[in-house]
Amino acid sequence: MGGAGEFWVKLWGVRGTVPCPGPSTRRFGGNTACVEIRCGPHRLVFDAGTGLRVLGNAMAASEGGRHDAHLFLTHTHLDHVLGLPFFKPAYQPGNCFELWAGHLRRAGRSLQEVLCRLMESPYFPVPLDIMHACIAFHDFDAGDVLEPIPGVRVQTAALRHPGGATGYRVDYGGRSICYVTDTEHPEHGHDPAVLALIEGAQIVIYDATYTDAEMVRFRGWGHSTWEEGVRLCEAAGAGRLVTFHHDPERDDTELDLIDALLGDRFPGSLVGREGMVLEP
Numbered sequence: 001m002g003g004a005g006e007f008w009v010k011l012w013g014v015r016g017t018v019p020c021p022g023p024s025t026r027r028f029g030g031n032t033a034c035v036e037i038r039c040g041p042h043r044l045v046f047d048a049g050t051g052l053r054v055l056g057n058a059m060a061a062s063e064g065g066r067h068d069a070h071l072f073l074t075h076t077h078l079d080h081v082l083g084l085p086f087f088k089p090a091y092q093p094g095n096c097f098e099l100w101a102g103h104l105r106r107a108g109r110s111l112q113e114v115l116c117r118l119m120e121s122p123y124f125p126v127p128l129d130i131m132h133a134c135i136a137f138h139d140f141d142a143g144d145v146l147e148p149i150p151g152v153r154v155q156t157a158a159l160r161h162p163g164g165a166t167g168y169r170v171d172y173g174g175r176s177i178c179y180v181t182d183t184e185h186p187e188h189g190h191d192p193a194v195l196a197l198i199e200g201a202q203i204v205i206y207d208a209t210y211t212d213a214e215m216v217r218f219r220g221w222g223h224s225t226w227e228e229g230v231r232l233c234e235a236a237g238a239g240r241l242v243t244f245h246h247d248p249e250r251d252d253t254e255l256d257l258i259d260a261l262l263g264d265r266f267p268g269s270l271v272g273r274e275g276m277v278l279e280p
């Protein structure tokens, strides 16, 4: 595990909606949402899309002994949970995982109940309780401030998405990384909750499913644009935008084009790519 002051983020899956492997998405990647944030020796994971399977395989291959992690879900749409049944370390006795979600309690649901249904027959061959790692479930209300580990502060905010979603900000050692996906910006002005969440952050990973030009056709779908990501970061004094939740129809050539436009418009910013590691 890493040193005490180490703080970085790795993108394991950057797609939204549905996995889209194939030659046209090979460079940016076809796995759905999964982001790892390392705070010294502690591992935080955000979303359990199909990128989580790849992270789990890397954990199983590279490190002996026990694995602990906190896994925070933005919400439980399939593209954000589909990797969970294929996360090998969850089946290993001795490992410990704490799962968190902020969109269910207000709706009278619980994360444990919702994830049990995901692995229920006839959708999956074995039930959730066959996972032999120690697994704890935590429901909170988006907007709460969490401290899952002493010294690691996790701020949360309710996002504008069908069924609700939660945005996150991780503060560690005086630096901040934000993970804000599955959210639709208002037609006029910015979402004040997002603006407050990302204030002064070094890295902002943000929902860029669409472009501003496409957005007119997709109002109400609960997603945003790379251009809105830039405007938000500028308004909030944030350092660097990393676009995320790419539309599965967006091929590598289009993402290269957006990457170039983004770099001109807000230097230091990048289109999120599977396998990318960034330090704030």
Ligand SMILES: [Zn+2]
Pocket (backbone or CB within 6 Å): 016, 017, 077, 079, 080, 182, 245
């Ligand atoms: Zn999504």
Ligand SMILES: [Zn+2]
Pocket (backbone or CB within 6 Å): 075, 077, 161, 182
């Ligand atoms: Zn969603």
